[in-house]
Amino acid sequence: MLDSLLKAGSDMAVAEAPPFVAGEWGGGGPExxxxxxxxxxxxxxTTTATGEEVARALACARAGARTVAGLAPAFRADILDRASLAATAHREGLARLLALELGKPVRDGLGEVDRVADTFAVCAAEARRIGGETLPVAGWARGVGDTAFTYRAPAGVALAITPFNAPANLLAHKLGASFAAGNTTLVKGPPQAPAATAAxxxxxxxxxxxxxxxxLLHGGGEVGALLCAADEVAVISFTGxxxxxxxxxxAAGAKRLVLELGGNAATIVCEDADLEQxxxxxxxxxxxxxxxxxxxxQRVYVHSSRYEPFLDHFAAxxxxxxxxxxxxxxxxxGAMVDDDAAxxxxxxxxxxxxxxxxxxxxGTREGATAAPTIVAGPPPDSPVVSREVFGALVAVLPYDDFEAVLATCNESHYGLQAGLFTHDMRRVLTAWRELETGALIVGGTSNYRLDHVPFGGVKSSGFGRETPRSMIEDYTVVKTxxxxDLSIWGDATDTGAGA
Structure with missing residues (x-):
């Protein structure tokens, strides 16, 4: 299947990307x-999953959960390491599929595939680290004479719902970490990238x-809703x-959730920053x-004393x-996902x-390709400031007071990441403490991520952290x-010594 998908991308032919259910590629739903x-x-x-195919996928996932859970962590890690090497070997072909389906520049696609390789390698390393602990039960009187241990067991069936903007790497995070944890996984890919997901x-x-x-199932929200509501699913990871x-x-009800839900990220440029950089x-x-x-x-706040020079450098x-x-x-x-987005x-x-x-x-577009747009000094209640653009537009606004601009950044409903350009460590620590975001990037913009570092937000940006180690915790349950009356600690409560 991988070779046929990559060949179609290379030949500029239509890539056939069927679902994968019960160990077989193919589906009978609407095209x-x-x-x-x-x-x-x-x-x-591809084909949209039918209700019967969803039911069959759920039954197969439930039946296969015990088999996958029984695989030794070393075995799972070896597979993930091989997948990391394979991603690197096929990076050009995978990047080409991303370009064809999404309009993502090959340069960006190559970077995404490199991150896929890194993510699988990190998932492999984390699979080898899964363990438990010996609990200090004898530290309290009622626990004297007893011993207790824990280990992290697979949750069972996980559901991974991935978005169009980074379909390969975000699938690598969700599916890679779920497999590292010993789960079987249902994948609902984005309708905009069936070939990249299948690859x-x-x-x-x-x-x-x-x-x-x-x-692997394809389709829209109706397929996702059926999967989310299914009793067989123990944990859901969704990005969108x-x-x-x-x-x-x-739809999920009482299930464990990891939700990464977007943002309208801010970056602050202080008066001591290197403006050109x-x-x-x-x-x-x-x-x-x-x-x-x-x-x-999306939002760049620049100190008023450097505002116009920054705009000149930025526009250039x-x-x-x-x-x-x-x-x-x-x-x-390149292009955006569709004409409506542009x-x-x-x-x-x-x-x-x-x-x-x-x-x-x-401020213009040609088809789905939006020209890179800079909007200077928009009102704070305009959509380019208050809502998520998710497009080729950056708003630049002046500020006078550092504490005030932190408060302005926090007015957003979102809180995923922020960027800060300054050499003042007091400002760095103040911003880290005061900004309502999951992460602060100093010396860079909001748009920076290391795949082995916790990633996630607060407020309407969701909850949970999407990095292999954090996700393995979400994908496992603690068993005690x-x-x-069997102690490794010793059970004597009195030395017997007299006064």
């Missing part, structure tokens, strides 16, 4: 096609993952919009993947970005301009063994 946002033609095809699943299977360990996340939580980083990370990242630079850096064919190796900004950038920048802001550059 689901993906039109590439840059090529404007069908680039991949990652196929890569794992060809690296030795047992077929009982994964079921806040609105859809709330629907997932409602800050401007270059904001340009590079504000428009990578056309701004379609939950931590993409954005002007150097190459916009166009995502398959060209030098392209920086139109959102155009519409919101026009609304900000009508409210008094200045559109420094961009208590031995009555």
């Amino acid at each position: 689901l096609t993906r039109t590439g946002p840059y090529l404007r033609r069908v680039v991949s095809r 990652v699943v196929a890569l794992l299977l060809e690296s030795g993952m047992p077929p009982q360990a994964v079921q 919009s806040a609105d859809t996340g709330r629907e997932v939580a409602r 800050a401007a270059r980083q904001c340009a590079r990370t504000g428009y990578s993947n056309s701004g379609q990242s939950c931590v993409s630079v 850096a954005v002007g150097e970005l190459r916009v166009g064919d995502p398959l060209h190796p030098d392209t920086d900004v 139109e959102r950038v155009v519409r919101w920048s026009a609304e900000a301009a009508a409210a008094g802001a200045r559109v420094v550059c961009g 063994l208590l031995l009555r």
Whole structure:
């Protein structure tokens, strides 16, 4: 399957990306096609899961859970290590699929596949670390004479629902960590990237993952809702919009959830910052993947004394970005996921301009390709400030007081990551303490992530942390063994010595 998907991408043919259920590729549901946002033609095809296929996938996952749980951690880790090497070996072909299905520049796609390889390697390392602890029960009188241990057992059946913007790496996180923990996993991929999703699943299977360990289904929200509500599912990891996340939580009921739900991230540029460096980083990370990242630079607050010089540097850096064919190796900004997403950038920048802001550059689109847009000085209640653009648009606003700008950043409903450019450690510690975000990036923008470091937010950005170690904790349950009247600690309560 992997070879056929990669060959289709190489030949510019339609990639056939069927579901994988009960150990077999293929499905009988309604056809689901993906039109590439840059090529404007069908680039991949799959089938939408039927109710019968969902039921069969759930039954197979439940039946296979015990088999997968019985695999030694070393065996699971070896498979993940092989998958890491395979991702590197196929990086160009996988990046090409991402470019065709999503309009993501090959340059960004190669970076995503490199992260897939890293993520699988980290998952392998974490699989080898799973263990438990000896509890200090004899430290309290009622525990004297007893011994207690714990270990982390697989939760059973996990559900991974992945988004379109980083379908390969986010699937690697969810499926890789779930398998490392000893679970079987149901994967509901994004309708916009069936081939890229199927390719990652196929890569794992060809690296030795047992077929009982994964079921892949395609479709929209109706398929996701059926899976979320299923009694067979023990834990759900979802990445997507806040609105859809709330629907997932409602459908899931009393299940364990890890939700990463987006943001409208802020970056602060203080008066002591290197303006050129800050401007270059904001340009590079504000428009990578056309701004379609939950931590993409959306709001940049610059000290008033440096505001205009920063805008000049920023506009110059954005002007150097190459916009166009995502398959060209030098392209920086490709297409957005569809025309509606690109139109959102155009519409919101026009609304900000009508409210008094200045559109420094961009504000236009060609099909699904939105020109990199800078909006200077928009009102705080305009959508480009108060809502998640998830597109090729960055708003730049002046500020006068550091404490006040921290409060302004916190007015957002979201709280995923923030960036800060300063050399003042007192400001760094103040911002780390006061900002209502899951992480603060100092010397960089909000759009920076290491896949082995905890990642997640607060408020409407969700809860839980998506990194292999953290996810393994979510994907496992603590089981305790208590031995009555059998102690490794000693059970004497009196030395017998006289006064």
